[in-house]
Amino acid sequence: MTRIAxxxxxxxxxxxxxxxxxxxxxxxxxxxxxxxxxxxxEIVDIAEFKLPLLDEAVPAAFGQYGNEHTQKWARTITSYDGFVFVTPEYNRSVPASLKNAIDFLYHEWSNKAAGFVSYGTQGGLRAVEHLRTTLAEVKVADVATAVGLQIFTDFTFSDPTNPLDPGTVTPGPQQEPALHKMLDEVIAWSGALKPLRAQASAV
Ligand SMILES: Cc1cc2nc3c(=O)[nH]c(=O)nc-3n(C[C@H](O)[C@H](O)[C@H](O)COP(=O)(O)O)c2cc1C
Known part of the structure; x- marks a missing residue:
């Protein structure tokens, strides 16, 4: 069984x-x-963990977490084999909340696979490119296939002039096949990297 968050x-x-x-x-x-x-x-919502801006004294690569919120976040991420990051584009990059949540941990991410579902006025692709660079540092294997939802075509709004209307996700017909292809890759790579994870936890 492969567990994807x-x-x-x-x-x-x-x-x-x-x-x-x-x-x-x-x-x-x-x-x-x-x-x-x-x-x-399964869905993992960073908001539910109420992580402050990084407040650990020791860098995450040492695995010495002093705070309960970090330990809880670490236990959650440890329990998954791979990830699908759902990210908007904020000022041509990832939201600070996501970068911060990644920075809190290190080994819990390593030797796992990840795919991306982004959204923004141009599909959020610039956020994904930054995310790929960040994830390389924590040894996440990012797959090539990704889904980019366009705010103006893959969402439906009851009142497009209301900035508080989040709209409903109504993806174009190409998006679900792309998602499934991306999941094929994430599931295959998560399985292929299992021996490396076992080796790392045995050290
Ligand atoms: C701080 C901020 C910066 C944004 N910058 C961009 C941007 O650079 N490119 C873009 O396509 N959309 C940008 N947007 C629009 C977001 O992609 C859009 O509002 C999206 O719904 C935000 O994700 P969220 O609703 O999950 O917070 C920005 C939104 C916010 C709040």
Whole structure:
């Protein structure tokens, strides 16, 4: 069984990220490996962990976590084999909440695979490119296939002039096949990296 976490990167009230993650989980439920019970896809919401800005005295690579919120976050991330990061684009990059949550940990991310579902006015692709660079440092294997949702075409709004309307995720027909292809890659790589994770935990 391969356990995949869908990590919601944004934390602001009224965020679109929660709806995007729900769509990812629903659509993942139609993936063959999930239907067969070979993989599970669960939502992990950074907002629920109430992480402050990084407040650990020792850098994460040493694995010495002094705070309960860090230990809880570490236990959660440890329990997954791979990740789908759901990220918006904030000022051409990832939201600070997501970068901060990644910075809190190190080995808990390592030798695992990740894919991306981004969103923004141009599909959030610039956030994904920055995220790939960050994840390289914590030894996450990022797959090539990604999903980029466009705010103006993959969401429906009851009142497009209302900035408080998060809209509903209504992805174009190409998006679910892309998501499934990305999950194929994340599940395969998460499995392939298992021996490295076992080796690391035995040291
Ligand atoms: C601080 C901030 C910066 C943003 N910068 C960009 C940007 O650079 N490019 C873009 O396509 N959208 C940008 N947007 C629009 C967001 O992609 C859009 O509002 C998205 O819904 C935000 O994700 P969230 O609702 O999950 O917080 C920005 C939004 C915020 C709040």
């Amino acid at each position: 869908v990590i919601i990167g944004s934390t602001r009230p009224g965020r679109r990220g929660a709806g995007v993650a729900q769509w990812v989980q629903e659509a993942a439920g139609r993936h063959e490996a999930v239907k067969a019970g070979d993989a599970t896809v």
